[in-house]
Amino acid sequence: MVITFLVLLAVLMLVGTPIFIALAGSVAVTMGSFSHIPLTIVVERLFAGLDKFPLMAIPFFILTGSLMSAGGLSQRIIRLANLLVGRFTGGMGMTAVSSSMFFGAISGSSPATVVSVGSLLYPAMRKEGYSGAFSIGVLVSSGSLGIIIPPSVVMIVYAAVTGVSVGALFMAGVGAGLLYAACLLPYCWYRAKKDGVKPMTPPSWSEVLLGFKEASWGLGVPVVVLGGIYLGIFTPTEAAAVSVIYALFVSALIYREKSLVELFHSMVEAATTTAQVMIILSAASVLAWFLTSNGLATMLASSILSLSENPYHIFLLINVTVLIAGMFLDASSIMVILAPLFYTIGLRVGIDPVHLGAVLTVNGAIGMFTPPFGLNLFVAGTLKGVDYLQAVRGAIPFIGIALFALMLLTYVPAISMWLPNVVYGR
Structure with missing residues (x-):
């Protein structure tokens, strides 16, 4: 039965079947062929997988x-x-990284960050003299900050499948995101120096203050979310609802750049994205139930622990496994499928679940721009003058930089854990 299931799942994914069909369908076919359990259990598990606060x-x-x-x-x-970092050599590349951090703190989505920042910055970087490969590379890599910097949808998924505190994960994401961004900045300086790109004229203080004033309402979203959670005013889920009210108020009454009809269209787009995420989560929960009920999860955990119980070795194995999975799956799917297994293993060898969540999230972020199926690479292809192969060439050096950041995060736990320890006294 196990071999049939694994072969069927592999075949469905290789032929390009939508992932939710591949996950739930392979379970249903296997159960229908080898088990007397009613197939209605598959439908029940689909709904049960979403019944989490x-x-x-x-x-x-x-x-x-x-x-x-x-x-x-x-x-x-x-x-x-650009006003803050554009004055430095490589400032436009640094602007891409900084903008992705700011926007990621609002959207929680990597593809949305790539499109929103890239559509404006890619033409500007090419005009300034940056190569096409570097320009798109820095955008697809820094765009993955959208799932690291809180609020992060991927971290919420991890919390849902493991029971770890969402607030603690968000705090860990601050340190992880800052480290990730800090590792990208020196390369921006190096490439600009090598290509002879000149920095922009330093802006005046009045221009900087005006820039802060114009962006202050939007940057209030992470303040409201993280501040409310930190002060104990509301839970992460309540903070998300408050952020919607705040965003609607700012967009409709403060910025007023879009009509109510256009804002409604953005709501429809958000509903479509939500449906895509949720159906994958529900199908993955069927897979998780199947693996657990048949003892496969325990068998896999025991097999891994039989190799070593050294947390450093286990973390290396986890990173390699998730990085390979990230070449083919999105970060949310990886969390639902693999996080429960690695969570169990981590507890047995003394790995902090919050630290593990931060490491898995960064792994997922790297997978977002790793060929062949990194989602950011395909999203970048929607930008004018960019194709998939160009995005892949540009992403390769940034993959190496991101792996270096991942190793630091993995083996220096204080980077991600200092803020959760301060806030929650862990």
């Missing part, structure tokens, strides 16, 4: 990002980032 935050955070993007926030964030 933390998952309610996902549609709210997706809608927040959609509303703020439609409301004109992208331009303001990029202008502010």
Whole structure:
């Protein structure tokens, strides 16, 4: 039965079957062929996989990002980032990284960050003299900050399948995201120096203050979310709902760059994205139930632990496994399928679940721009003058940089754990 299931799952994914059909369908066919359990259990598990309170935050955070993007926030964030770092050599590349951090703190989505930042910055970087490969490479790699910097949809998924505190994960994401971004900045300086790109004229203080003023309303989203959670005013799910109200207020009444009809269209787009995420989560929960009920999860955990119980070795194995999975699956799917297994293994060898969540999230972020199926690579192909192969060539050096950041995060736990320890006294 196990071999049939694994072969069927592999075949369905290789032929390009939608992932939710591949996951739930392979379970249903296997059970129908080898088990007397009614197949209605598959439908029940589909719904049970979504019956988790933390998952309610996902549609709210997706809608927040959609509303703020439609409301004109992208331009303001990029202008502010350029005013802050554009004066340095490689400033335009640094602007891409900084803008992705700011926008990621609002959208929680990697593809949305690539599109929103890249559509404005890619033409500007090419005009300034940056090569096409570097320009698109820095955008697809820094765009993955969208799932590391809180609020992160991927971290919410991890919390839902493991029971770890969403607030603690968000705090860990701050340190992880800052480290990831800090590793990208020196390469931006190096490439600009090598290509002879000159920095922009330093702006005046009045221009910087004006940039802060224009972007301040949008940048209030992470303040409201993280501040509310930190102060104990509301839970992460409640914070997500509050962020929607705040985003709608800012987009409709403060920025007022889009009509109500256009804002409604952004809501429809957010609903579509939410449906795509949720159906994958529900199908993956069927797979998780199947693996657990047949003892496969325990067998896999025991097999891994038989190799070594050294947490450093286990972490290396986890990273390699997730990086390979990231070449073919999106980060949310990886979390649902693999996080419960690695969570169990991590507890047995003394790995902190919050630290593990931060490491898995960064792994997923790297997978977003790793060929052959990194989603950001395909999203970048929608930008004018960019194709898939160009995006792959540009991403390769940034994959190496991201792997270096991942190793630091993995083996220096204090980087991600310092803020959760301070806030929650862990």
